[in-house]
Amino acid sequence: xxxxxxxxxxHPKDHKELSAYRAILGVPLPAELCLPMHQHIGMAAKPLVQxxxxxxxxxxxxxxxxxxxxxxxxxxxxxxxxxxxxxxxxTGIEMQRAPHPSGLSEIMVMLEPDGADVWGExxxxxxxxxxxxxxxxxxxxxxxxxGLGGAMFPxxxxxxxxxRYDLHSLIINGAECEPYLTNDDRLMREQAxxxxxxxxxxxxxxxxxxxxxxIEDRREQAAEAMRAAIGxxxxxxxxxxPTRYPMGSExxxxxxxxxxxxxxxxxxxxxxxxxxxxxxxxxxxxxxxYGQPLVSRIVTVSGGAINNPGNFEVLLGTKIGHLVExxxxxxxxPEQMLIGGxxxxxxxxxLEVPVTKGTTGILALTKxxxxxxxxxxxxxxxxxxxxxxxxxxxxxxxxxxxxxxxxPALEAGLADCILCGACAYVCPSHIPxxxxxxxxxxxxxxxxQEVARAKRLKRLADERLLRAEEKxxxxxxxxxxxxxxxxxxxxxxxxxxxxxGEGKA
Amino acid sequence: xxxxxxxxAPFTHATTSVPRTMLLVMLALAPATLFSLYxxxxxxxxxxxxxxxxSLLFEALSLLIAKKPVTPFLLDGSAVLTGWLVAMALPPxxxxxxxxxxxxxxxxxxxxxxxxxGQNIFNPAMVARIALLxxxxxxxxxxxxxxxxxxxxxxxxxxxxxLIFGGGINIDALTSASTLTQIKVLQFDGQSIEGATGLVGDxxxxxxxxxxxxxxxxxxxxxxxxxxxxxLMRIISWHTPVAMFASMALIxxxxxxxxxxYHPGVxxxxxxxxxxxxxxxxxxxxxxxxxxxxxxxxxxxxxxxxTFLIRAYSIFPEGVGFAILLMNAMTPLIDxxxxxxxxxxxxxxxxxxxxxxxxxxx
Numbered sequence: 001x002x003x004x005x006x007x008x009x010x011h012p013k014d015h016k017e018l019s020a021y022r023a024i025l026g027v028p029l030p031a032e033l034c035l036p037m038h039q040h041i042g043m044a045a046k047p048l049v050q051x052x053x054x055x056x057x058x059x060x061x062x063x064x065x066x067x068x069x070x071x072x073x074x075x076x077x078x079x080x081x082x083x084x085x086x087x088x089x090x091t092g093i094e095m096q097r098a099p100h101p102s103g104l105s106e107i108m109v110m111l112e113p114d115g116a117d118v119w120g121e122x123x124x125x126x127x128x129x130x131x132x133x134x135x136x137x138x139x140x141x142x143x144x145x146x147g148l149g150g151a152m153f154p155x156x157x158x159x160x161x162x163x164r165y166d167l168h169s170l171i172i173n174g175a176e177c178e179p180y181l182t183n184d185d186r187l188m189r190e191q192a193x194x195x196x197x198x199x200x201x202x203x204x205x206x207x208x209x210x211x212x213x214x215i216e217d218r219r220e221q222a223a224e225a226m227r228a229a230i231g232x233x234x235x236x237x238x239x240x241x242p243t244r245y246p247m248g249s250e251x252x253x254x255x256x257x258x259x260x261x262x263x264x265x266x267x268x269x270x271x272x273x274x275x276x277x278x279x280x281x282x283x284x285x286x287x288x289x290y291g292q293p294l295v296s297r298i299v300t301v302s303g304g305a306i307n308n309p310g311n312f313e314v315l316l317g318t319k320i321g322h323l324v325e326x327x328x329x330x331x332x333x334p335e336q337m338l339i340g341g342x343x344x345x346x347x348x349x350x351l352e353v354p355v356t357k358g359t360t361g362i363l364a365l366t367k368x369x370x371x372x373x374x375x376x377x378x379x380x381x382x383x384x385x386x387x388x389x390x391x392x393x394x395x396x397x398x399x400x401x402x403x404x405x406x407x408p409a410l411e412a413g414l415a416d417c418i419l420c421g422a423c424a425y426v427c428p429s430h431i432p433x434x435x436x437x438x439x440x441x442x443x444x445x446x447x448x449q450e451v452a453r454a455k456r457l458k459r460l461a462d463e464r465l466l467r468a469e470e471k472x473x474x475x476x477x478x479x480x481x482x483x484x485x486x487x488x489x490x491x492x493x494x495x496x497x498x499x500x501g502e503g504k505a
Numbered sequence: 506x507x508x509x510x511x512x513x514a515p516f517t518h519a520t521t522s523v524p525r526t527m528l529l530v531m532l533a534l535a536p537a538t539l540f541s542l543y544x545x546x547x548x549x550x551x552x553x554x555x556x557x558x559x560s561l562l563f564e565a566l567s568l569l570i571a572k573k574p575v576t577p578f579l580l581d582g583s584a585v586l587t588g589w590l591v592a593m594a595l596p597p598x599x600x601x602x603x604x605x606x607x608x609x610x611x612x613x614x615x616x617x618x619x620x621x622x623g624q625n626i627f628n629p630a631m632v633a634r635i636a637l638l639x640x641x642x643x644x645x646x647x648x649x650x651x652x653x654x655x656x657x658x659x660x661x662x663x664x665x666x667x668l669i670f671g672g673g674i675n676i677d678a679l680t681s682a683s684t685l686t687q688i689k690v691l692q693f694d695g696q697s698i699e700g701a702t703g704l705v706g707d708x709x710x711x712x713x714x715x716x717x718x719x720x721x722x723x724x725x726x727x728x729x730x731x732x733x734x735x736x737l738m739r740i741i742s743w744h745t746p747v748a749m750f751a752s753m754a755l756i757x758x759x760x761x762x763x764x765x766x767y768h769p770g771v772x773x774x775x776x777x778x779x780x781x782x783x784x785x786x787x788x789x790x791x792x793x794x795x796x797x798x799x800x801x802x803x804x805x806x807x808x809x810x811x812t813f814l815i816r817a818y819s820i821f822p823e824g825v826g827f828a829i830l831l832m833n834a835m836t837p838l839i840d841x842x843x844x845x846x847x848x849x850x851x852x853x854x855x856x857x858x859x860x861x862x863x864x865x866x867x
Contacts, residue, residue, distance in 0.1 A: 007848075012517055179517065251849065264849035264856040271859075342517040371518040374577055377623040379523060382742075382796035390848040395796060413847045413854075421515035428521040429623075435513035 004259035006252050008389035009244040010422045012343065014179045014218075015369070019302045022310040024186050027326060033085055033111040033317035036098055037062045039356040040146040041153045042078030047093050047109050055084040056120025058293050060142075061109055080154045080357075081144045083293040085315035087120070088113040099320075099339055099353040100346065108354070111317065122291035128201045133162070136205050136288065143287035144294045144357075148279030149173055149184075149248070150340055152358040155280055162206050165269040170208045171257065172199055174215040174222065174278045175241050177248040178341025181361045183298040184278050186311045188215070188222035191282055192229035198281030199236065201288050206274060211236040213278075214253055216243045245343060246420040250275040252389050264416055299359055301327045304366035305334035314355045320362055321351030334364035335372070342369075343421045373430035384423035384433070390416050394423035398433050401440035406447060414440050527582030529740050533731035534589060534786065541597065541723040544651040547665030549597035549720060552604050555669070556595070559608030560588025567617035583622050587611050590630035593721025593782060594826065595637070596647050601669045603644050607633040627833045628793045631826045638826070648683050648717040683718040684777050688769055689822035697766040721782040725775075732785030744798045746784040748805025749812075750775065756813045768817060780812065783825035793833040800836075800843040807832045 038044035045062035055061060062082035092110035126139055141156035161167070176184040188195060203211050213230075215223045217240040226238050241247050241256050251262045253275065260271050268275055279298060286292040295316055302309035307328030314323065320339075324330065338345035339353075340360055355362075384394035392413045400409035417437050424433040542550050564584035568575045578584075591607040614636070615629030616622070638645045652659040660668060691698045721728070735741045753774055760768040774780065788794060788808050795804050808828045815824025846852050 007845075010519070012519070255848075261849045261857055263859050264847065266849070266856065266859055336516045338514075338516055340514075343515045345514050345516065347512060347514075347516070365516060370516050371520070373518060373522055376523050376577075376581065377621065379526075379623045379791045380796055381526070381791040383521065385796055385845065386798075388845075391845040391850075392847060393796070393844060411854075413850075416847050416849065425515050425517065426519050426521060428523050428526055430518065430522065432513055434515065438513055 003239070003241060003256050006244075006247070006256045006389065007391060008387055008422065009246060009252075010387050010425050011243075012179050012245055012425060014243070015302070016180065016182050016185070016218075018180065018304075018306075019182045019300050019309040019311055020185060022182075022186075024183075024190055024298055024311045024313050027312050027314050027318060027323065029086060029113045029115060029117060029315075030318050030322040031112070032091070032319070033088075033113065033315060034096060034319060034352075034354040035061065035082055035085065035109045035111060035317040036096075036354065036356055037082055037107045037109065038098075039082065039152065039316070039358065040080040040144075041151070042080070042157075044106070045079065045082050047107065049090045049093075049109065051090055051092055053090045054114075055087065055090060055111065057084060057087045057118055058122055058295060059084045059120045060293075061090075078154055078157050080146050081142065081293075082109075083144055083295050084111060085295040085317050086111070086113045086117045097350055097353060099348055099356060099359070119292070122293075125291055126288050128204045128288060133205060133207075136201065139287055139291075140284055142293070143283070145280060145283045145287060146294075146357050147277055148283060148297055148357065148360075149277035150344075150358050150360045152356075155276070155284070158274065158276070159202075159205055161267070161269045161274065166272055167206050167208050167269065167274055168272040169210045169212065169258075169274075170199070170203055170206055171250070171253060171268075171273055171275045172202075172211065172213040172278055172281060173248055173250060173253060173275055174213055174219070174226070175248040175253055176216065176219075177243075177245045178343055178345070178360070179245075180302045180363055181300050181341050182302070183300045183311055183360055185219050185222050186300075187282060187298050188219070188278055189225050192222075192225040194285045195278050195282045196226065196229040196233070196236075197289065198283070198285030200233065201284055202276060202281060203236070208274075209235050212257055213238045214241050214247075214257060215239070216241060216247065218243045245422065246389055246418070249389065249418055249420060251418075294357060297355070297357060297359065299323065299355055300361035301363075302361065303334065303338075303363040304369050305330050305332050305364035307331045314359075316356060317354045319352055319354055320348070323355070323362060324351060324364070330364055332366060335367040335370045336363075336365045338363040338365065343425065344419065375431055376429040378429055378431060381428060383426045383428065387422040387426045389420060389422060390418060392417055394433055397440070398431060398436050401436045401443075404443075406440055406443045409440050410444055414444065417441075523581050523583070526740055527586050529738055530586055530735065530786070531582065531589060533734045533740075534593070535731075537721065537724050537727035537731055537782075538589070538593065540727050541593075541720045544653050544723055545597035545649065545720065546652050546654045546656075546659040547662050548660060548668050551665055551669050552595070552597065552599060552601070553592045553720075555601050555604040556592040556608050557585060557588045559605045560584050560591065560612050563609050563612040564617075567613055567621070571617065571621060573621065578622065581622070584612060587616065587629045590721075590786060591633045593786075594630055594634035594719055596645060596649070597720040598647065598649050598668060599644055603637060603641065607637055610636050623792055625792055626836070627830050628787055628790045631787055631829050631833075635826050635830060638821075646683075646686065648686075648719075650717055651723070683722070683822065684773065685779075685816065685822040688773070689816075689820075692767060692817075698769055718777060719779065721786075722777050722779045725777065725781045728781040728785060732781070735785060735789075741785070741789040742798055742801060744801035745789050745794055745805040745808075748802045749780075749784045749788060749809045752806040752809030753780065753813055756810060760813070760817065774813070774816070779823055779825050783808070783812075783829055787825070788829050788832070793829075793836060795836050795839040795843065797840070797843050797845065800839040803839055803843070804832050804836065807835060 043064045045064050047062050049061045060081055061084050064079035089112045091112045095105040096108045098104060098106045137156050137159050145155045146152045174184055174188055213226055215238060223238050223240060230236050250268055254268055254273055255261055262268050263270055283294050296313050299314045300311050301323050337348055339348055340346055378395055388394055396412055397409055397414055419434055419437055421434045561584055565575055565579060568578050588608055591611050595607055611629040611633035615632035616625045619625040688698050736743055754771050757771045757774045761770050795801050811828035811831055812824040815821055815827050850856055
């Protein structure tokens, strides 16, 4: 299949050789699991269990009250339930530090495994061929499945777009463009038939004739395994895309595969397409065929400071420190620890934070890998412009945001920035550009909220005024009516008196 | 400049840095410079180091006054490179105060007045050259026939010190006008320049470098070698130099075709090193050229055109410096109008049309 040119992008050293040859291993049960109630985009779940409760593996322990258990409706709230990753006892429900750069705390359910690790009562397997769209989407919703490529967007809500848009293509994202990460690569090499089954289920749900599985051209073994698993299935094919960052960005992947650009501010469904990650397809296979909710995911542990890098199937809620220990600990003090890849990952320093549904990798990088530099003034070299995959002028946005000119920055395309970091990667002045864009986007959000708040206040004030006027008018009308009534009565009385007078006379 | 802890990705970086860029440009300049220093002997060497030292001094003073950290900025190499380019743009046997003044104008008036590295509108080295040329036309057009080190007429170290610091230059026998000056004289006299090709020297000498001129005009060939090195190392993009060469070649050949008695041929325009130095090392200055490749094509073409016009119709024999400064002034305008199309938007910035009735809006 002919590919289309995507402008921009960079070629960072991928370091995938550190973990690409390590098969996915299980992880011994840790002493304690720590399950955040907010592992997805949207509303946080609320704990359904109490301290001391015994739970089985796969038992629902967190749900957003507004969450739509029935599913299938067009008003599905954006949220995802949380399940117990193993069987055991709830030892605490407390605020703990979340795996997020803010270091803020959120509600977590602490679970002490009993060691049995047995599944509880699971919903019956579904046959995708005979199940309805609503049944399948509800199953995916109830299984807590979110985008496992790291975005964590509830998958059921994404699939709902079928009811609103005319879809024709499903794109499966196996283009793992972040350096170091090999979790999708290994999953495709080892579990291709299950992934392909998950993809078929997705294809059936979305009722699309075409499925494209995009894999980086350097991941030949993964592509081979997927091709073999696809076999003679119709409408499904593997397409190799150039190994370049950020090829895994869904909008850029679509451009490379179809030559079409998703309009600014729109979703891929605007073009009749929908993009899902290979890991998500795997989770859907397990949820539909076995009724198993999402309780684990594949995580790459890598980086120059890790003794034995590898790929693991990790129970959600496992503390990162447990994984690092499993990898033989650190070979040296890491310069930087990250959740996710080095281009867009989130820094962390507390080994007590847990693996969540969005943890694609855990990296411990050395100084030579991070290459920290002194932040110098911009010399307008323009290296960031050809690097930007979104056609922006990163140096302009930087100047605007650093001068607090948020409105002009938005006009210059700040909202179109995907925060991929390609600009900052090539910047010879080591300017932390993405940090400025994060700030600018944050300020823009505050401005929008402020405008919305002002509008709301104005509306409320207007309504109050209207109500007061209405009340005054009603009062006046009432008074008027009363006056008239009195006048009428008086008249009637007078008339009667006159009549009576006449009568007497 | 800050060392504040970065909390936002990316946490890896390409092997680029400002000092590395500056170092590579100096490396590219080195062959032509060494050859020039050899050809012009001790006076040139002494002047070269006077300019470098004064540039560093003025940089340090400016940083102190601006309350910026001195060491990291001094070590970024930008002041050394600016001084180096000033030296390349001056006559090799100029008196010491021309060199010091050059360093002052470039660093203080050309760069720090605007706010330091990355903030200036005009190329500092060209600001220095043009300011000196207008203020001191005699000293600035005092060109020598090359006197290679250890050759018969080459001044010794002590003689050179005397020459640079003494002020009195009484070596008229060795002075000479540059090729372009000779042409300008003929043009003013209303004489045909056609018969004068022997006078202005042939292409080979121009390429290899044995013609009188500024230090950087010495060897076009070695400058081209340096320029190609910068292109290969991806320090500069091809757009500015190629546009400059192409526009000059086109205009000069058309002019020469219609009036060979007045307009010299293309090679006379391109080969004295001034144009080559300008194309690869001055016009490509990141700070003062447009940021986009399309913008750089316009910029380069503008420099070529203006250089030709100045050389042909003004009182100045050489026009690269003026042309670059004039186009530097156009850079903000070019950058304002030449912008890439944003992904998912039309050229005018509107979101592309959706293929769905609902629009698929997020």
